[in-house]
Amino acid sequence: MNLSQFPRRNYVQDATPIEALPAFSAALGGKVNIFIKRDDLLPGCSGGNKTRKLDFCIADGMEKGADTIITCGAVQSNHARLTLSWAVKEGLDCHLILEERVPGSYKQDGSGNNFLFNLLGVKSTKVVPGGSDMMGEMEKLAEELKKQGKKPYIIPGGASNAIGATGYVACAQEIQQQLFDSGLNIDHMVVPSGSAGTHAGIAVGMYGTNAGIPVSGINVSRKKELQEEIVHKLAVETATRVGMREEIPADQITCFDEYVGPGYSIPTDSMIEAVKLLAQTEAILLDPVYSGKAMAGMVDLVRKDHFAEGSNVLFLHTGGSPALYAYLDTFK
Numbered sequence: 001m002n003l004s005q006f007p008r009r010n011y012v013q014d015a016t017p018i019e020a021l022p023a024f025s026a027a028l029g030g031k032v033n034i035f036i037k038r039d040d041l042l043p044g045c046s047g048g049n050k051t052r053k054l055d056f057c058i059a060d061g062m063e064k065g066a067d068t069i070i071t072c073g074a075v076q077s078n079h080a081r082l083t084l085s086w087a088v089k090e091g092l093d094c095h096l097i098l099e100e101r102v103p104g105s106y107k108q109d110g111s112g113n114n115f116l117f118n119l120l121g122v123k124s125t126k127v128v129p130g131g132s133d134m135m136g137e138m139e140k141l142a143e144e145l146k147k148q149g150k151k152p153y154i155i156p157g158g159a160s161n162a163i164g165a166t167g168y169v170a171c172a173q174e175i176q177q178q179l180f181d182s183g184l185n186i187d188h189m190v191v192p193s194g195s196a197g198t199h200a201g202i203a204v205g206m207y208g209t210n211a212g213i214p215v216s217g218i219n220v221s222r223k224k225e226l227q228e229e230i231v232h233k234l235a236v237e238t239a240t241r242v243g244m245r246e247e248i249p250a251d252q253i254t255c256f257d258e259y260v261g262p263g264y265s266i267p268t269d270s271m272i273e274a275v276k277l278l279a280q281t282e283a284i285l286l287d288p289v290y291s292g293k294a295m296a297g298m299v300d301l302v303r304k305d306h307f308a309e310g311s312n313v314l315f316l317h318t319g320g321s322p323a324l325y326a327y328l329d330t331f332k
């Protein structure tokens with residue numbers, strides 16, 4: 001896999017840290033050694049995983065002459081915040097279509113990422129009901145903007161196409177170099193699994209280099225079977241793009257759906273416990289929608305002895321902490 005053949009904007013200049021979590025591991029009984037890959041510290045306003053994907057997606061848009069970026073997300077979308085923030089840095093206009101997946105959850109003067117959309121100077125936001133055809137909405141807006149002489153480029157939700165997922169193939173390579181340099185041998189990796197680009201990219205990057213590090217995805221919205229199918233499909237496309245010769249087998253994609261709770265972005269007790277525990281043992285902030293639920297899954301898997309005693313497990317922290325401020329009541 002030669003990733004330097006693809007245009008990128010170099011948003012990721014340095015490797016994000018891999019840190020040991022000794023106090024957090026001890027609080028879970030000390031059976032396994034938990035490590036964390038700090039992609040919450042990636043550049044881009046308030047950090048998070050979308051920066052790695054946007055590095056490639058925005059480069060593709062700019063190569064095609066775009067002066068305007070259109071993307072979509074939920075009402076507290078980290079992806080929308082990061083797309084907007086990189087558009088600001090690049091001098092591009094940015095328009096957002098927001099999907100109100102939980103009825104009544106959009107608040108015009110809401111906190112968290114919603115506050116940042118306005119602070120960062122979004123060109124327009126349109127809120128549509130849950131289940132809307134998001135690509136259709138973005139294409140409609142693109143047509144309107146073209147009539148005004150703009151050159152819009154659409155980035156799909158979560159930047160989860162093969163272009164964006166390439167950023168997480170690169171992350172898997174970065175992790176392997178860090179593990180080699182530090183002499184740390186990781187037995188298992190746990191990642192959040194949402195719009196699927198992160199999970200697919202890591203799975204391709206690990207499988208494609210015969211790393212021998214199994215990857216488990218923790219779902220934030222969908223059922224296990226459907227999510228595994230979506231991640232696998234994107235992994236196959238991504239593997240083809242990066243030049244992997246053999247097809248990635250479906251059994252390389254494993255998802256857990258027990259930690260979603262009542263639905264996407266709806267708080268669960270185990271999420272609240274995980275967010276508080278990591279904050280109070282390691283002073284690292286998770287988020288209520290993605291990394292908090294993913295960490296709740298990781299905590300439960302440790303408690304259920306899913307990982308062999310003494311294993312080294314690496315959790316991918318994908319960011320999202322600005323959303324905490326839209327959930328103050330949940331943590332009271």
Ligand SMILES: *Cc1c(COP(=O)(O)O)cnc(C)c1O
Binds near residue numbers: 050193290318319
């Ligand atoms: C988008 C997001 C994820 C999920 O990543 P996908 O590539 O969409 O699966 C996880 N954590 C945070 C904080 C996110 O914003």
